[in-house]
Amino acid sequence: MKSVLTFTLLCIASASLLALANVHTNSYIQQNIEKQELARLEGLVDELDRELLCEQGIELFEVERRGYGGEMYVVVAIQDGSVLGVRVVRHSETPGFDEVLSPDDWIGRFAVEELEGIDAVTRATVTTSAVLLAVEDAMRLYESGLGECIETP
Amino acid sequence: MYRDALIDGLWRRNVASVQLLGLCPLLAVSYNVRNALGLSIASSFVLIGSSLTISSVRKFIPDNVRLPCFVLVIATLTTVATMYMQAFAYDLYVQVALFVQIIVTNCMILGHIESIASKKTVSESLFSAIGTALGFSAALLVLGTIRQYLELAIPLAAHPAGAFLVVGLALATLNTVSEQITKKIPALRKT
Numbered sequence: 001m002k003s004v005l006t007f008t009l010l011c012i013a014s015a016s017l018l019a020l021a022n023v024h025t026n027s028y029i030q031q032n033i034e035k036q037e038l039a040r041l042e043g044l045v046d047e048l049d050r051e052l053l054c055e056q057g058i059e060l061f062e063v064e065r066r067g068y069g070g071e072m073y074v075v076v077a078i079q080d081g082s083v084l085g086v087r088v089v090r091h092s093e094t095p096g097f098d099e100v101l102s103p104d105d106w107i108g109r110f111a112v113e114e115l116e117g118i119d120a121v122t123r124a125t126v127t128t129s130a131v132l133l134a135v136e137d138a139m140r141l142y143e144s145g146l147g148e149c150i151e152t153p
Numbered sequence: 154m155y156r157d158a159l160i161d162g163l164w165r166r167n168v169a170s171v172q173l174l175g176l177c178p179l180l181a182v183s184y185n186v187r188n189a190l191g192l193s194i195a196s197s198f199v200l201i202g203s204s205l206t207i208s209s210v211r212k213f214i215p216d217n218v219r220l221p222c223f224v225l226v227i228a229t230l231t232t233v234a235t236m237y238m239q240a241f242a243y244d245l246y247v248q249v250a251l252f253v254q255i256i257v258t259n260c261m262i263l264g265h266i267e268s269i270a271s272k273k274t275v276s277e278s279l280f281s282a283i284g285t286a287l288g289f290s291a292a293l294l295v296l297g298t299i300r301q302y303l304e305l306a307i308p309l310a311a312h313p314a315g316a317f318l319v320v321g322l323a324l325a326t327l328n329t330v331s332e333q334i335t336k337k338i339p340a341l342r343k344t
Contacts (some may be wrong), residue, residue, distance in 0.1 A: 028240035
């Protein structure tokens with residue numbers, strides 16, 4: 001009985017400490033994550049301005065796909081029906097295995113190669129397949145005209 | 154007593170060079186000084202904080218649930234350290250996140266709590282924890298410095314394989330010179 005009581009009290013104390021720390025740090029953490037997400041979009045398009053992008057006929061799609069370590073948020077830029085570039089803005093893939101997602105690695109190939117020529121990568125099969133599926137999703141969205149640049153009559 | 158605790162932690166019973174504990178984060182993070190410093194601060198915070206907590210409530214912890222209690226305290230403090238790092242040192246966090254999170258399973262900390270903090274007075278375990286933390290930080294910083302500058306000449310030094318080589322050579326050197334050092338300064342002799 002005594003051990004249950006002690007452990008419960010210790011749990012309550014820990015939970016309160018964690019809650020306090022969470023309240024104190026949460027807004028800073030969210031800011032940092034948003035900053036990082038924006039930084040990860042760098043190099044995808046020249047300017048992250050919606051009207052400017054629409055003028056150039058570029059559509060951005062954010063697609064969610066399940067990777068190895070959880071949800072991945074993939075941003076796909078499509079211009080005139082072909083993929084301009086792909087970035088993963090948020091993911092929880094295993095450190096070290098996520099290097100395929102850095103713009104000068106595998107994911108950078110979307111900017112220069114035909115979609116059909118890009119295959120998943122062994123050693124990061126789940127991660128890269130998820131990105132490929134996300135790009136397919138984005139293409140489907142583009143083809144069904146669900147982009148942001150819908151012309152108003 | 155305090156002098157002894159500090160010498161123990163830094164030299165005679167140094168977790169890294171003598172007890173060879175906590176080698177996973179030591180090897181993985183020490184490829185530059187910045188990461189080494191980040192992990193030192195986080196580990197020291199968790200080690201000293203959990204030692205203080207456990208030693209001050211040690212009389213209330215029943216023997217049969219002591220390990221869950223220890224792990225609970227360590228995990229809580231590690232999560233707090235992770236949160237603050239994520240909030241105020243995000244660049245560093247991205248680099249060392251995994252190794253800060255696995256401080257929970259660092260046998261250096263659990264071992265220290267099991268053998269010292271749960272048995273001795275608060276001040277004794279505090280000084281022992283400070284000594285241990287300083288010893289671990291010193292090892293991390295020395296390795297971080299060596300590897301960061303050795304990389305300029307030998308790129309392998311910053312890679313995982315280089316970590317094993319550098320640690321091995323550093324330990325060998327330390328063992329060779331420690332005999333000479335203890336001859337000159339008897340207080341450092343291992344008992």
